[in-house]
Amino acid sequence: MDWEPTRRSLHGVAELLLAGPQHRATGRIDLSVTDGGFATAAGPALRVEGAELVAGDTRLRLAGRTYAEVAAEAGIEAGAPAGVYSGGPGIRPDEPIVFAADVLAALVRAFTEGDRALRAFAPESVPILWPEHFDVAISVAEVNYGVSPGDGYVGEPYAYVGPFTPREGGFWNAPFGAARAVSELGDAAAIAAFFAEGRAAL
Template sequence: MDPALTTTRRSLHGIAELLLAGPQYRSSGTIRLQVTPGGFGQVAGPLRVQGATLVWEDDQVPLGGTIRDLAVWAGVEAGAPVGLYSDSTDIDLDEALGVDPAEADVIHGWFALGDAALRTLDGGTPPVLWPEHFDLAVAVDRVNYGVSPGDASLPEPYAYVGPWEQREGEFWNAPFGAFCTAAELPHADALADFFRAGQAAASR
């Protein structure tokens, strides 16, 4: 996997959790983030990432320096939500960020594709970008459907179906359920088909 993608993903994960979700939780009581044009942002605040830029109200700043630096520019107190979960990014507030604009666009594009596909599922719940795992997901009938830009176990972007109770059958190819890499899902229709196949397999 391209190290620039891994570095960019790690930096964006840190920004999502420490700069967007943490301050939002302290002010509004929610950690939920959402896909926005060209990136992702808060659901209850003005901060969002667009490309390789932090945007809020009528101002913006490139995603450089450290998360603490960006927080000063944006006028927020950086830091993770406290007491909600154990999994989190390992990036430090004073660690230099490494956001490659081209790789950021790859990640944002995958989230946008996932957002479109997830909205085709029944259930009516808008997809949520969860900051602790940095994945976009919905839950329908006790099954999680989502997309990830990669993680420690699978470093490339992938889609997944995760039933709350273990299932058996050909569709299920992972301990948590099933996954398919982004390389195998080139457009929103293919991604939606994967989710629908997961729905069918989970209902058996």
């Protein structure tokens, strides 16, 4: 499965069409995972459902169009949050959005299962989908727990445990802590169990 084109485009949607407009309106960049996609945590009310952007009562097709074209139809400005972080994907508003249906479904499922796992693992915490690295995560007692859609280290969606202070031992298999593919773990219960295993290994 070729993850990168769809992952990059979906990351661009999160950054340019949701987090950017939200930051310009409210100063916030945090997004929330929802059934079938993700949404702004504050105004304006924007969300992704599958391959569509929902802006109020308007549903807009994403694939095959540029971010700027979709934004204009939604009544927003396409652009990343300014002056907040420097490590984003570097996507331009005039780039086309490219989705492969099977990859898109797998990415959305990874976020959904990851969000459910985080809520089960740490009910007192609210998972946040961050637009910079495009992962849904929480921090508890100086440890990051989350699910990434994949990156240069692991090419497919994976769950991770990232202590602020590096650890050593059999569980810790990544430079940032520990990682395990979502395809290997399966559902939210298994992902939550992985988080619990990481907490026990600290």
